[in-house]
Amino acid sequence: MKHNHIKLLNMKQNVPNITSALNTFRIETLEDGVFAIAMTLLVLNLKIPETTDQSVFHSIVKIWPNLLTFFGSFLLLGVYWFGHRTALHYIKNADHTFHWLGILILMFVSIVPFSASMIANYYHDQGAIILYGLNLITISLTMYWQWYYATSGYRLIDKDLPAYVIRFAKNRFIFAPIAYLLAICFSLVNSVIPLILYTILPVFYILPFFVQVWEKIAKYQVSRRSHRQSSI
Amino acid sequence: MKHNHIKLLNMKQNVPNITSALNTFRIETLEDGVFAIAMTLLVLNLKIPETTDQSVFHSIVKIWPNLLTFFGSFLLLGVYWFGHRTALHYIKNADHTFHWLGILILMFVSIVPFSASMIANYYHDQGAIILYGLNLITISLTMYWQWYYATSGYRLIDKDLPAYVIRFAKNRFIFAPIAYLLAICFSLVNSVIPLILYTILPVFYILPFFVQVWEKIAKYQVSRRSHRQSSI
Amino acid sequence: MKHNHIKLLNMKQNVPNITSALNTFRIETLEDGVFAIAMTLLVLNLKIPETTDQSVFHSIVKIWPNLLTFFGSFLLLGVYWFGHRTALHYIKNADHTFHWLGILILMFVSIVPFSASMIANYYHDQGAIILYGLNLITISLTMYWQWYYATSGYRLIDKDLPAYVIRFAKNRFIFAPIAYLLAICFSLVNSVIPLILYTILPVFYILPFFVQVWEKIAKYQVSRRSHRQSSI
């Protein structure tokens, strides 16, 4: 709401150029919808095996790969949602290209329940591990692309946005695909290490301690660059 | 948000005439919900064939018609969502008829996952190709109808909205059904050409280059008409 | 949005009494979500019978009860959504009871896909017809109850809201259950008449002509009552 109000002041009413700025409100609502559904559809991968001779506890223990995938994938989608939500906070308005990059992101998000069901049922299969990783990489890279498009030349953001905020978001969008690529490489020799990598990755985005680390890194990168430029 | 605020100033509080203007906020939220769900339900058409003797990669390759349908239908729904979202940007308020045309649009949108599952499983069947095309045509024509209703006599839009913006949206709503009709005709002699048409259609709506082409065409049409009128 | 802004002015910040007025924004978003999902889940009742010896056209024709139920139930949910959306337009703020009546409404709305699948598969069964009708009656009556609660003594609406607007909404909320009750009675002797009643009912809410009729009736009722009161 906040930034929508600010945008309101920045924008002329009924802009003649059709392809120019719309606000981000509708794409945000669509995004919240797609994320909410993708997150909740993950639960459909949970099914109790119909065995009447066992207690429910035993049945639940037996579907541990599905449970692990549910919690892991939910948190990963949470990481993406919160990362993108924070990025959109700084976007003043949204043009044609920005909207379509957003729709691409949602396309890759909405396929996650399928990739997750694949890795839950075939977690020992190299193909399932690689495809799950590739799915997550496409989300990350499209988010990076959209953020790059919006911030290069301050196209859709305020001119006074500190450089390290832009850097911070870029780092976070590009870190995950590197980790996934590593997981995919490990999958060639071992099927447990990639699963561990997928599971612990959210930690680096969720724990408040790491947020401060990310912020310090971004500030350091920006200060080093400005230092280098001023010394020339 | 933007146009909602502007509407706020244009509208009297608690208008005595019940059938007169409501704002477009609620129908937009409902629309974002229906689109988000229809888009995400498409993923339910993706199912890995349960064959334990094959790697997941081979299974994925075997369901290529389902994957193509998923990505194609998602992008087509994206085209519809973004087209309608842009059109609604210019709508000041929404009356009884406008709301109901909107609900009709959503009815045809919500049936897309069914049409898509049909064409994914029976892509060689002429009937599936035709019904998929008819489904998309009904969405397009209802959107055209709603836009025609809202803009004729500046019923629900601002009087100072440039004529070429109205033309631009009309062209885009009417172009798709013509392409689908063509696809349906081709389906009588060949089952591959229609599928290609369905797949490449989004390109004309998504690539920024084509947006400029659409805009030039709309401006040319409007200028030619005003020229003709002034020469009389 | 409109009425939310107005409410903003009417309400004190951080009201001491917890059970007093919240705004209606969140319950409206939840409602749009539940309606969007219930409407889109209706499509899951559509399944093509897997027969390889038939064309898709023949298969589609064979599931006509499911198709009729899909379109009919979608339009009925549209009637409920639009009726409630219009009613909420006049609600200034929402207290504990108002919220809970709203959640009850959504509970009965979310069960519609189940009732619809029942009548689609067992449309010749009296029980299915009655349960479908009872489901719709509970939605109508809870909406009536909520509207009655909000408007009696101008509890949650503006004091200057014309009496015929209140009457108009009450009439529309109470008309449907009467028609459904009639359908249930007919189901005892005939299984086609109830289905026709369910199918044509939306017409009286959707066609703009009937909206004017409803409005005239409400105005007449109000004027007659005020006439009677002044003549005493």
Next chain:
Amino acid sequence: MKHNHIKLLNMKQNVPNITSALNTFRIETLEDGVFAIAMTLLVLNLKIPETTDQSVFHSIVKIWPNLLTFFGSFLLLGVYWFGHRTALHYIKNADHTFHWLGILILMFVSIVPFSASMIANYYHDQGAIILYGLNLITISLTMYWQWYYATSGYRLIDKDLPAYVIRFAKNRFIFAPIAYLLAICFSLVNSVIPLILYTILPVFYILPFFVQVWEKIAKYQVSRRSHRQSSI
């Protein structure tokens, strides 16, 4: 909307510190989406047993545990939604930790349709009763944690918020898990008492009479504490 506007005034634009305050708008939309979907997915647990020799009425009666679970779980989710919605009304802005506690809440909410299907099909099984209770306890405790985080030291709320409002919400978030724990204990000796406890619990949150009781208790607790402090 109300509190979002107020926040607008309280917050500086494009705050340098990335981890500092965002508004609560987006997490609220996501929450409404997840709750709407979880509530509506409950209906997928309702399936008519396919027996052609029975009337639909008889089939419906036979799935009474599923129906009871549907209505009971829907009302419980309603209790959680409304409790959290009321709490968020008082939150001025949302930081990193607040967002992530919110995502955790939604994770436990989105798994409810699974727990509900488990208890509906295995209501006589102690494991199903315990897991259903544990699911509800995790939602309650995470909500309590988030509220505690937001209110301790007036971190994310207004300084002038009366102490009894904070107490009121805390009591309500902590009461449910105690009842669930009791239900789990009873499940060791009896499988009916826990089901009764799950079913009647919503009553204490829904009936307006009990809201006043909760409010009086919170006021009493606060007054007693301030009395004790002033007497020292």
